[in-house]
Amino acid sequence: xxxxxxxxxxxxxxxLADGGQYVALKNIDLKIQKGEFVSLxxxxxxxxxxxxxxxxxxxxxxxxxxxxxxxxxxxPGPDRMVVFQNYSLLPWLTVxxxxxxxxxxxxxxxxxxxxxxxxxxxxxxVGLRHAADKLPGQISGGMKQRVAIAxxxxxxxxxxxxxxxxxxxxxxxxGGLQEQLMRICEESQVTCVMVTHDVDxxxxxxxxxxxxTNGPEAHIGQIVDVPFPRPRHRMEVVNHPNYYxxxxxxxYFLNQQKRAKKRKAExxxxxxxxxLEKVNLDxxxxxxxxxxxxxxxxxKGFFERHGLTDVTLSxxxxxxxxxxxxxxKRLDGAVxxxxxxxxxxxxxxxxxxxxxxxxxxxxxxxxxxxxxxRLYDEGVRNLADFKGVIARSSDxxxxxxxVHPASMHNLMLRYWLASGDIDPDRDVSLTxxxxxxxxxxxxxxxxxxxxxxxxxxxxxxxxxxxFIMATDLDLWQGHVEKVLGVREDWANQYxxxxxSLIKALLEACEFCDDRRNREEVLEILCRPEYVxxxxxxxxxxxxDPYEFGGGMESKQLLRFNQxxxxxxxxxxxxxxxxxxxxxxxxGITAFPKNWIEVLERINRLDLYWEATRQLGLPQIEPNRHxxxxxxxxxxxxxxxxxxxxxxxxxxxxxxxxxxxxxxxTA
Amino acid sequence: MTVQAxxxxxxxxxxxxxxxxxxxxxxxxxxxxxxxxQVLTMTTGTLLPSPVRTVQEAGDLIFDPFFDNGGTAKxxxxxxxxxxxxxxxxFTLAAIVGVAVGVLIGTSxxxxxxLDPIFxxxxxxxxxxxxxxxxxxxxxANPSAIFVIFxxxxxxxxxxxxxxxxxxxxxxxxxxxxxxxxxxxxFFKILFPATVPYIFTGLRIGIGLSWxxxxxxxxLIGGVGIGFFIWDAWNSSRVSDIIVAIVYVGIVGLLLDRLxxxxxxxxxxxxxxxx
Numbered sequence: 001x002x003x004x005x006x007x008x009x010x011x012x013x014x015x016l017a018d019g020g021q022y023v024a025l026k027n028i029d030l031k032i033q034k035g036e037f038v039s040l041x042x043x044x045x046x047x048x049x050x051x052x053x054x055x056x057x058x059x060x061x062x063x064x065x066x067x068x069x070x071x072x073x074x075x076p077g078p079d080r081m082v083v084f085q086n087y088s089l090l091p092w093l094t095v096x097x098x099x100x101x102x103x104x105x106x107x108x109x110x111x112x113x114x115x116x117x118x119x120x121x122x123x124x125x126v127g128l129r130h131a132a133d134k135l136p137g138q139i140s141g142g143m144k145q146r147v148a149i150a151x152x153x154x155x156x157x158x159x160x161x162x163x164x165x166x167x168x169x170x171x172x173x174x175g176g177l178q179e180q181l182m183r184i185c186e187e188s189q190v191t192c193v194m195v196t197h198d199v200d201x202x203x204x205x206x207x208x209x210x211x212x213t214n215g216p217e218a219h220i221g222q223i224v225d226v227p228f229p230r231p232r233h234r235m236e237v238v239n240h241p242n243y244y245x246x247x248x249x250x251x252y253f254l255n256q257q258k259r260a261k262k263r264k265a266e267x268x269x270x271x272x273x274x275x276l277e278k279v280n281l282d283x284x285x286x287x288x289x290x291x292x293x294x295x296x297x298x299x300k301g302f303f304e305r306h307g308l309t310d311v312t313l314s315x316x317x318x319x320x321x322x323x324x325x326x327x328x329k330r331l332d333g334a335v336x337x338x339x340x341x342x343x344x345x346x347x348x349x350x351x352x353x354x355x356x357x358x359x360x361x362x363x364x365x366x367x368x369x370x371x372x373x374r375l376y377d378e379g380v381r382n383l384a385d386f387k388g389v390i391a392r393s394s395d396x397x398x399x400x401x402x403v404h405p406a407s408m409h410n411l412m413l414r415y416w417l418a419s420g421d422i423d424p425d426r427d428v429s430l431t432x433x434x435x436x437x438x439x440x441x442x443x444x445x446x447x448x449x450x451x452x453x454x455x456x457x458x459x460x461x462x463x464x465x466x467f468i469m470a471t472d473l474d475l476w477q478g479h480v481e482k483v484l485g486v487r488e489d490w491a492n493q494y495x496x497x498x499x500s501l502i503k504a505l506l507e508a509c510e511f512c513d514d515r516r517n518r519e520e521v522l523e524i525l526c527r528p529e530y531v532x533x534x535x536x537x538x539x540x541x542x543x544d545p546y547e548f549g550g551g552m553e554s555k556q557l558l559r560f561n562q563x564x565x566x567x568x569x570x571x572x573x574x575x576x577x578x579x580x581x582x583x584x585x586x587g588i589t590a591f592p593k594n595w596i597e598v599l600e601r602i603n604r605l606d607l608y609w610e611a612t613r614q615l616g617l618p619q620i621e622p623n624r625h626x627x628x629x630x631x632x633x634x635x636x637x638x639x640x641x642x643x644x645x646x647x648x649x650x651x652x653x654x655x656x657x658x659x660x661x662x663x664x665t666a
Numbered sequence: 667m668t669v670q671a672x673x674x675x676x677x678x679x680x681x682x683x684x685x686x687x688x689x690x691x692x693x694x695x696x697x698x699x700x701x702x703x704q705v706l707t708m709t710t711g712t713l714l715p716s717p718v719r720t721v722q723e724a725g726d727l728i729f730d731p732f733f734d735n736g737g738t739a740k741x742x743x744x745x746x747x748x749x750x751x752x753x754x755x756x757f758t759l760a761a762i763v764g765v766a767v768g769v770l771i772g773t774s775x776x777x778x779x780x781l782d783p784i785f786x787x788x789x790x791x792x793x794x795x796x797x798x799x800x801x802x803x804x805x806x807a808n809p810s811a812i813f814v815i816f817x818x819x820x821x822x823x824x825x826x827x828x829x830x831x832x833x834x835x836x837x838x839x840x841x842x843x844x845x846x847x848x849x850x851x852x853f854f855k856i857l858f859p860a861t862v863p864y865i866f867t868g869l870r871i872g873i874g875l876s877w878x879x880x881x882x883x884x885x886l887i888g889g890v891g892i893g894f895f896i897w898d899a900w901n902s903s904r905v906s907d908i909i910v911a912i913v914y915v916g917i918v919g920l921l922l923d924r925l926x927x928x929x930x931x932x933x934x935x936x937x938x939x940x941x
Contacts, residue, residue, distance in 0.1 A: 058840055076843040088837035092859040101855055105845050155845070 010064035026217035039202035042212030081157035142173035241444030274307030284334030297508035319404035336485035343406035355488035383420030401450030467550030513564035587651035723906035756815025768827020789821035793879035819872035830864025866930035
């Protein structure tokens with residue numbers, strides 16, 4: 001589908017009475033397809049209504065513009081009809097006259113009889129036949145809003161703009177009208193943009209929910225795709241397995257914005273103490289078994305021992321939230337996917353490159369690929385069987401879940417599929433789902449399998465929803481999994497703090513890997529403020545033999561969660577380089593022409609060695625040599641391009657110079 | 667049936683109670699006022715007649731307002747009617763011109779800036795100050811009186827209309843802008859109806875001022891009219907007549923005010939009443 005409405009880099013600046021300026025909207029860029037329903041959601045005063053007014057032409061952007069079907073919007077017009085917040089019916093005209101005022105003016109060229117018919121048809125459509133001759137003052141708020149909607153639709157606009165249409169109505173009326181609006185929009189295939197406060201309303205009605213950050217300089221913080229099939233019904237939508245995930249994502253965003261507002265009111269000051277630049281740290285983690293080092297460092301006092309006396313751990317709902325938190329400086333650092341600092345540095349997802357530093361690896365291994373019971377029943381036991389299933393059912397493409405494009409889960413799942421001659425973009429559909437929601441999606445049948453860390457594989461096994469196709473011990477034993485990621489400017493600003501953080505985590509990793517401590521680690525992880533999972537399905541792999549489901553025997557995998565032994569913690573630039581080749585292979589980022597520079601900036605080995613030296617640990621650097629994954633294809637870190645070009649299934653690889661220094665701000 | 671009947675009777679008795687509640691206090695107040703008046707005029711040596719003497723002396727005026735003995739010797743009804751005729755002409759002219767000018771300066775920022783200072787100065791000029799000027803201009807008594815009414819009533823009408831136009835809710839203007847309404851349709855479907863409540867506020871103030879001005883103007887120009895009747899009565903020392911005439915003037919003024927606000931309440935939709 002082609003772009004119908006394009007909001008092109010719109011800024012809106014208001015002049016203030018005292019001669020200053022208020023930047024309400026900053027760089028809003030949004031493309032809307034024909035027939036799409038888009039909601040604008042954000043806190044009060046974030047400029048949602050201003051943006052709607054700019055779309056309608058009632059307000060003009062200070063820079064940028066709005067293009068409707070290839071033509072710039074220069075003023076208001078009936079092709080972009082607005083349903084105003086307070087109905088804006090003319091109180092001296094009856095319901096019918098209000099509608100006919102619009103119809104007669106806009107469709108003046110059509111014969112009168114036809115116009116009359118349109119008016120009557122729309123009165124019927126919103127069920128107001130009995131009130132057609134009443135004045136607006138004589139009908140209820142819900143009826144008034146129906147008149148406003150009928151008036152708007154009767155003139156057949158190309159774009160319908162709704163400004164909190166149901167905001168002033170009681171819950172019962174609102175529900176009825178939402179369903180009515182949804183039906184009308186689906187029937188008339190009109191493109192809609194709606195401003196709302198109501199998250200449930202946005203999810204029910206929209207194809208996409210655009211979340212705006214707080215003003216001043218409000219911009220698009222996130223766009224949430226709402227994949228529910230149409231026609232929709234409220235109960236079906238609410239019971240959709242993705243509903244609460246999406247709702248949680250939006251509410252989380254709004255809460256973050258609220259917190260950001262509070263934070264702005266009382267800005268966080270770096271508290272310098274104990275010879276460190278900043279001891280009050282906010283560190284992010286995702287509820288997974290391998291967040292253990294961070295949690296243990298906090299709970300067992302390793303942070304305190306190294307002077308970090310005021311560390312707050314922030315449990316985040318998704319890797320996206322972690323990336324956002326670190327980018328927006330809400331978080332000082334986080335337990336990250338190994339690929340995340342690299343992806344952020346390379347400017348993944350059309351963001352500008354943000355130099356990151358990752359100087360310690362926190363865990364290796366710990367993932368598995370789970371397939372659904374259904375695939376098991378179809379006889380899938382290995383990759384070749386899976387390929388057979390895909391070939392047999394040509395009408396339905398299996399969907400597999402992964403947690404983030406830059407995650408090892410995504411990269412290894414893709415590598416594994418490609419090794420079996422399955423194109424991960426064409427033969428299957430990969431979808432991004434936060435780890436904690438994998439099991440419910442598998443249960444609901446939205447996905448046929450996934451690659452994720454524990455305890456989310458064992459939980460599916462425990463609930464008998466699937467079986468383990470492979471653990472990463474089968475694919476690449478000892479691969480880098482979670483790292484500590486901080487912004488480069490943060491690392492430069494607080495070097496001693498960073499060093500203490502690395503030292504504390506190193507000691508925590510050593511603690512976690514000692515099997516004598518595992519019961520205690522388990523107990524702490526299962527607390528609700530951390531992973532909050534049931535020990536029954538958190539034990540396999542961490543303490544107990546790993547369970548594979550599907551009638552397979554459980555096996556003790558001592559290296560399943562590797563936190564310390566065997567040079568776990570030393571960042572390995574060859575592995576990072578491999579990740580870069582894979583990110584480029586699947587078109588997630590470009591491959592940096594200056595990859596040596598990028599690697600040295602991200603994996604600051606000097607910091608790691610300084611930390612180990614201060615802790616008195618042996619300083620043995622792992623050998624830098626070519627390595628191979630399960631399929632035996634050798635990766636030579638001196639020839640990444642050759643390796644990349646030798647891979648059979650790949651997207652078009654882009655090679656770019658990533659200039660990092662122009663971005664570094666003091 | 668019986669239930670309904672008892673309910674109705676209860677409603678009726680309630681209706682009568684509220685009716686009495688609104689009626690008794692003013693009746694008592696008037697009675698006290700009359701008694702005080704009677705007592706004061708009896709004890710002090712004033713020229714003012716007591717209420718009893720007023721009724722005795724001016725009985726013919728009170729009980730027969732319709733007599734016509736030619737010249738200026740006419741019943742109070744005719745006197746009031748003549749004054750009302752002048753007010754009607756002057757006030758109608760003021761309403762037409764006032765609304766037109768009000769819309770003009772309400773819609774045009776330039777006109778508003780240009781004319782508003784002039785209006786602000788002129789509206790403070792007392793009505794009678796215009797009389798010599800209008801006599802000089804018209805050379806005749808009647809048109810001069812009408813002009814004084816006109817010039818007195820026009821300012822509140824202009825200023826309120828302009829205010830109304832400037833206060834048309836942005837929502838209505840947005841509707842007009844989105845629908846791209848023609849100028850003519852905008853005027854008749856949006857601007858005028860939206861301004862009506864303000865226009866009526868202006869008209870109500872205007873009619874009150876007109877009635878104030880006509881009495882004063884007529885005292886000076888002579889002829890038939892309630893104003894001159896009062897002046898004439900003073901000259902002939904008929905103080906009781908003056909008192910009766912004043913009561914008439916008051917009642918007519920009240921009726922005029924109520925009439926305009928009644929029309930206003932019929933014309934203005936419920937939702938739009940100016941609070």
